[in-house]
Amino acid sequence: MKNLILTFALLGTFQLLAQDEPTDFLSAEFHKGRREALRASMPKNSVAVFFANPVRNRANDVDYLYHQDPNFYYLTGYKEPNAMLVLFADPQTGADGKTYTELFYAQSRDARRERWDGKRLGPEGVKAKLGIEQAYDHHEFKNSTVEFKKFDKVLFFDFKNDARDTPDDADIVDLTQQFREKAGIPANFNGARETLYSQLRGATEENFKQVAETVFARYGRNPAMRNDEHLQAFIKAKDGKEAMKVIKNMPQLPSNLDMSSLSPKLGKLRMVKSPEEMKLLRKAVEVSCVGQAEVMKAMNPAMSEMEIRGIHEYVFRRYGSEYEGYPSIVGSGHNACVLHYVENNRPRMGSDLVLMDLGAEYRGYTADITRTVPADGTFSPEQKAIYEIVLEAQEAAFKACKPGTPMRETTRICREVVDKRLVEIGLVKAGEQHEYFPHGVSHHIGLDVHDLSDGGPMAEGVVITVEPGVYIPPNSPCDPKWWGIGVRIEDDLLITKDGYELLSKYAPRTVAEIEKMMALPSPLDGYALPNLDKK
Numbered sequence: 001m002k003n004l005i006l007t008f009a010l011l012g013t014f015q016l017l018a019q020d021e022p023t024d025f026l027s028a029e030f031h032k033g034r035r036e037a038l039r040a041s042m043p044k045n046s047v048a049v050f051f052a053n054p055v056r057n058r059a060n061d062v063d064y065l066y067h068q069d070p071n072f073y074y075l076t077g078y079k080e081p082n083a084m085l086v087l088f089a090d091p092q093t094g095a096d097g098k099t100y101t102e103l104f105y106a107q108s109r110d111a112r113r114e115r116w117d118g119k120r121l122g123p124e125g126v127k128a129k130l131g132i133e134q135a136y137d138h139h140e141f142k143n144s145t146v147e148f149k150k151f152d153k154v155l156f157f158d159f160k161n162d163a164r165d166t167p168d169d170a171d172i173v174d175l176t177q178q179f180r181e182k183a184g185i186p187a188n189f190n191g192a193r194e195t196l197y198s199q200l201r202g203a204t205e206e207n208f209k210q211v212a213e214t215v216f217a218r219y220g221r222n223p224a225m226r227n228d229e230h231l232q233a234f235i236k237a238k239d240g241k242e243a244m245k246v247i248k249n250m251p252q253l254p255s256n257l258d259m260s261s262l263s264p265k266l267g268k269l270r271m272v273k274s275p276e277e278m279k280l281l282r283k284a285v286e287v288s289c290v291g292q293a294e295v296m297k298a299m300n301p302a303m304s305e306m307e308i309r310g311i312h313e314y315v316f317r318r319y320g321s322e323y324e325g326y327p328s329i330v331g332s333g334h335n336a337c338v339l340h341y342v343e344n345n346r347p348r349m350g351s352d353l354v355l356m357d358l359g360a361e362y363r364g365y366t367a368d369i370t371r372t373v374p375a376d377g378t379f380s381p382e383q384k385a386i387y388e389i390v391l392e393a394q395e396a397a398f399k400a401c402k403p404g405t406p407m408r409e410t411t412r413i414c415r416e417v418v419d420k421r422l423v424e425i426g427l428v429k430a431g432e433q434h435e436y437f438p439h440g441v442s443h444h445i446g447l448d449v450h451d452l453s454d455g456g457p458m459a460e461g462v463v464i465t466v467e468p469g470v471y472i473p474p475n476s477p478c479d480p481k482w483w484g485i486g487v488r489i490e491d492d493l494l495i496t497k498d499g500y501e502l503l504s505k506y507a508p509r510t511v512a513e514i515e516k517m518m519a520l521p522s523p524l525d526g527y528a529l530p531n532l533d534k535k
């Protein structure tokens with residue numbers, strides 16, 4: 001990118017556009033309410049610390065499009081990097097005698113940088129726009145008088161290790177390092193290892209063998225963890241007494257440091273969506289449904305996976321969605337059998353089934369919807385047979401969606417239907433193990449596509465997916481007529497007082513609905529571009 005040319009080209013328009021932002025973001029009151037709710041769940045004399053997401057480098061002097069950490073966004077509404085939030089369970093008194101319960105450190109205003117990279121709020125903007133009274137420039141954290149070591153609990157998330165240290169001495173690497181020093185976190189601190197040790201500490205003389213197995217299953221593939229001397233000693237312990245001795249000898253962090261409590265606390269809050277959040281999440285889902293319907297109208301066998309992706313994402317942008325909630329998946333034929341296929345680079349889809357798993361992210365909230373359709377507009381008998389099995393499984397799982405149902409129940413129901421029906425159509429033999437349905441069926445959605453939750457059963461106000469699938473890669477041990485068929489159907493459901501609302505009902509789902517939609521004309525029919533391959 002040639003900086004000077006770009007400056008002159010964009011500067012005039014930027015200043016006009018910068019004042020012209022959408023107005024339907026979450027309100028400052030919402031974020032304040034979330035901070036209060038989190039504070040209410042914190043133990044007495046505790047402090048919680050949050051860091052903004054790092055800027056990730058793409059190559060040379062180009063970074064990936066910045067995206068805020070969802071917890072940080074939920075609590076503040078701040079969309080910039082190099083910032084931190086400190087929340088206190090109990091009111092603190094400053095040197096000026098004023099009390100406060102939160103501190104925010106924002107990246108500095110910087111006329112030169114803002115001319116290149118866009119507007120920054122700075123501490124004053126944080127006060128005015130986000131309603132956080134105690135907001136400071138991030139360079140001031142270094143001299144902050146907060147005595148983290150004096151708190152009974154210091155709550156924090158594991159640090160992100162993919163941040164780049166820049167010449168600025170208050171970037172996220174510096175803020176994190178300053179916090180570590182102030183809180184007494186040892187230089188050799190390793191978050192993953194701490195999580196492992198805390199799991200081992202939960203073992204008793206009676207269940208130590210079982211804990212060793214569970215922990216090893218989780219960490220066994222990571223050599224640094226697998227070969228940890230304490231884990232090895234724990235696994236080799238002859239009896240419960242020896243296992244307890246191993247635990248006693250494991251290095252201990254200062255006892256007030258707590259890296260494990262924030263996630264369940266935020267999960268409990270974030271999983272239940274308020275009306276203000278639902279307005280945005282509904283919009284994300286509806287935008288994504290329109291994308292699916294418009295693509296169905298426009299699709300033809302000569303199209304590429306990339307073009308299909310582009311039409312979805314164009315629809316997202318038409319509605320003002322800032323991001324995709326996850327990399328878009330458009331896989332035709334055997335590509336549909338790769339669960340998170342993101343290359344999307346097959347030039348011609350022919351008459352194959354096309355699996356399209358895409359979600360618009362609108363004001364932070366992301367949909368997660370999958371539709372699978374025949375590129376030529378008509379299901380073949382084999383495509384239809386597999387599609388209807390997946391649909392039947394999904395419909396059966398829908399019936400169980402209500403408060404109190406364990407999240408894993410939808411997977412159990414879908415597997416039961418799929419296993420039975422694959423035998424009926426002769427694709428697998430009775431009792432035969434198969435690998436055609438290799439994933440679970442439900443997760444929460446929200447600010448993350450795999451949203452935080454408390455890990456408990458479905459509850460009123462949570463939004464979940466139901467996404468069974470059957471994938472038959474080439475060379476599978478079955479009649480080759482099934483090869484290259486991959487089907488996933490994924491919908492988003494709001495759990496209500498006594499059941500559910502199907503939020504993604506606007507995207508055609510049955511064979512008849514899909515074929516009908518695909519027969520409709522599209523505004524893109526006849527939209528020809530110059531052929532650049534002809535000399």
Ligand code: GLY
Pocket residue numbers: 326357368449467490
């Ligand atoms: N799109 C990711 C998922 O379905 O979980």
Ligand code: MN
Pocket residue numbers: 368443465467490
């Ligand atoms: Mn999903």
Ligand code: MN
Pocket residue numbers: 357358368369370490
């Ligand atoms: Mn999905």
